[in-house]
Amino acid sequence: MNFDNILVEKSAALAKVIINRPKKLNALNKATIEELHLAFKSLDNDTNVKTILVTGSGDKAFVAGADISEFSDFSIEEGGSLAKAGQEMLFDFVENLATPVIAVVNGFALGGGLELAMACHFRIASDNAKMGLPEVSLGVIPGYGGTQRLPQLVGKGKAMEMIMTAGMISAEEAKQNGLVNYVTTQEELMPLAEKLASKILRNSSVAISAAISAVNANYKDGVNGFNTEIEAFGNCFGTEDFKEGTTAFLEKRKANFPGK
Incomplete structure (x- = not known):
């Protein structure tokens, strides 16, 4: 472009x-x-x-x-x-x-x-x-x-x-x-x-995106940032990045996040 x-x-x-x-x-x-x-x-x-x-x-x-x-x-x-x-x-x-x-x-x-x-x-x-x-x-x-x-x-x-x-x-x-x-x-x-x-x-792009959304929620009128955080936190458990990150931690190796 x-x-x-x-x-x-x-x-x-x-x-x-x-x-x-x-x-x-x-x-x-x-x-x-x-x-x-x-x-x-x-x-x-x-x-x-x-x-x-x-x-x-x-x-x-x-x-x-x-x-x-x-x-x-x-x-x-x-x-x-x-x-x-x-x-x-x-x-x-x-x-x-x-x-x-x-x-x-x-x-x-x-x-x-x-x-x-x-x-x-x-x-x-x-x-x-x-x-x-x-x-x-x-x-x-x-x-x-x-x-x-x-x-x-x-x-x-x-x-x-x-x-x-x-x-x-x-x-x-x-x-x-x-x-x-x-x-x-x-x-x-x-x-x-x-x-x-x-x-x-080095970190999970999926988790970072969720963190951006959660932090921004604190500054939006009528939005409960804590609830946004809870929902985003829970959603992380269904991602491939979460599975890779936790597995890499338990296996004591560097994570290779797929970004999904």
Whole structure:
């Protein structure tokens, strides 16, 4: 599948999605959001792919925000439709993807860029990365899930500060506040991402998918996450991965999960 705004690379069970608009600091426009949706959907359906890394091209930006020129003259109705379509097509879609997605934040992650990183299952960052939600400086608020996911990750008070000041925080401050898991140099960033991915790849992809669903359930209105966990836990007992994992443990050997 060929794209105009992103690159997709696959190596064995690991896939990389690279947002490739360096002249725009990898800003998200409508076409890029649509391409990202198609790429994530295709990779999630590929039984050979077990982990996805998403990053930006170059060494300046992960995603420096949304492409403001596309919506600067929108009406109220058009603005609401933009947020709804974007959340459904990309941000909620990535959060609920059965395949684990790691955001590899290699520079600026602002506005929609930070919202994309937060939709991923976890994040790592280079030490030159800057993160923030500057939308109120434009007279609007985050519309791709930022007001919901940021408080979940850093707490209500810090989220309110970041959103109301429209300021940026450093990678180290992001780590201190739980927004990213690791901070490293630009040169060591992708090797670290691949190392983390390799640890994920050793485990049952079926169990990981169930765990993603169970964890996400805790953040959904009207859903009892404990019940979701109980049901998912029980379903694991009917999988080939469970049989292989427990058998390998009892036989004191490395498991070879079939992913079923």
